[in-house]
Amino acid sequence: MQQEVTDPRVIDGKKLAQDIEAKVKKGVAQLEKERGVKPGLATILVGEHPPSKLYVKLKHWASKRVGIYSEDHKLPETEVQEEIINLIEILNKRPEIHGILVQLPMPGHIDERTVMMHIAPQKDVDGFNPLNMGRMFIGSEGFVPCTPEGIVRALEHYDIDPRGKDVVVVGHSNVVGKPAAMMLLNRNATVSVCHVFTKDLKSHTARADILIVATGVRGLIKADMVKEEAIVFDVGITWMDGKVYGDVELEDVLPKVKLVSPVPGGVGPMTIAILMEHTLSAARMQSLDS
Numbered sequence: 001m002q003q004e005v006t007d008p009r010v011i012d013g014k015k016l017a018q019d020i021e022a023k024v025k026k027g028v029a030q031l032e033k034e035r036g037v038k039p040g041l042a043t044i045l046v047g048e049h050p051p052s053k054l055y056v057k058l059k060h061w062a063s064k065r066v067g068i069y070s071e072d073h074k075l076p077e078t079e080v081q082e083e084i085i086n087l088i089e090i091l092n093k094r095p096e097i098h099g100i101l102v103q104l105p106m107p108g109h110i111d112e113r114t115v116m117m118h119i120a121p122q123k124d125v126d127g128f129n130p131l132n133m134g135r136m137f138i139g140s141e142g143f144v145p146c147t148p149e150g151i152v153r154a155l156e157h158y159d160i161d162p163r164g165k166d167v168v169v170v171g172h173s174n175v176v177g178k179p180a181a182m183m184l185l186n187r188n189a190t191v192s193v194c195h196v197f198t199k200d201l202k203s204h205t206a207r208a209d210i211l212i213v214a215t216g217v218r219g220l221i222k223a224d225m226v227k228e229e230a231i232v233f234d235v236g237i238t239w240m241d242g243k244v245y246g247d248v249e250l251e252d253v254l255p256k257v258k259l260v261s262p263v264p265g266g267v268g269p270m271t272i273a274i275l276m277e278h279t280l281s282a283a284r285m286q287s288l289d290s
């Protein structure tokens with residue numbers, strides 16, 4: 001059964017996202033009033049991956065809620081890489097588009113890294129262009145990936161300073177694990193990154209003050225793998241029979257933890273709200289440049 005968010009130890013990501021969206025909505029109205037600029041977001045979805053279709057739809061709904069113009073570019077599963085890059089180059093040049101998001105994963109014949117390199121860094125609201133990734137690496141964060149930023153923002157909301165804390169990240173994807181590790185390292189946490197080849201996962205997770213799990217392995221983390229009073233971010237997603245499940249056995253770990261971000265209703269809604277925030281920032285910056 002999916003958990004209702006009522007326990008104070010369960011992070012209410014929807015509420016945090018609503019607060020962010022309310023600020024973005026005001027910022028969008030102000031930018032329009034002061035500079036006559038309406039922020040614009042273009043999404044590119046290649047193929048028919050059902051969860052990706054849903055995530056993109058949610059991004060357009062959020063855009064509508066906060067007053068951001070958005071357009072949805074759907075390309076067939078068989079689209080060649082050059083055509084995707086051509087579309088990105090066109091969007092890079094269009095002044096009314098301030099943010100470009102290419103939904104991941106893309107079909108296997110596409111090299112995601114090459115595609116991401118073509119998004120203009122100032123329009124890279126997802127933070128996946130290597131320039132933005134590199135800036136994050138040297139501690140000069142500009143646009144960073146939205147999901148790890150959601151984790152950082154949730155920690156800030158609860159006044160939790162990562163400095164000196166033992167952070168364990170499980171999963172080393174470019175979308176969540178690696179940038180989350182880097183962003184917490186930038187905040188002076190002691191960070192370990194575990195992945196599918198890690199020997200004895202539990203020996204790492206059980207000493208984490210902050211545990212971030214993003215593997216997509218349903219129920220991977222159980223109570224005996226979590227330290228007392230840990231802060232746990234479940235970022236994994238598994239779709240099964242039309243329902244979504246996380247990587248953490250929520251009911252099992254709840255009695256032990258200080259805070260836990262659930263699936264659904266945790267970092268997910270924040271990811272989208274932060275994307276809206278990034279699109280507004282991109283529009284603000286580009287309106288000053290022109």
Ligand code: GUN
Pocket residue numbers: 101102103104105126146147175271
């Ligand atoms: N796929 C899963 N999460 C994300 C995300 O944050 N951005 C993009 N572009 N694709 C994703």
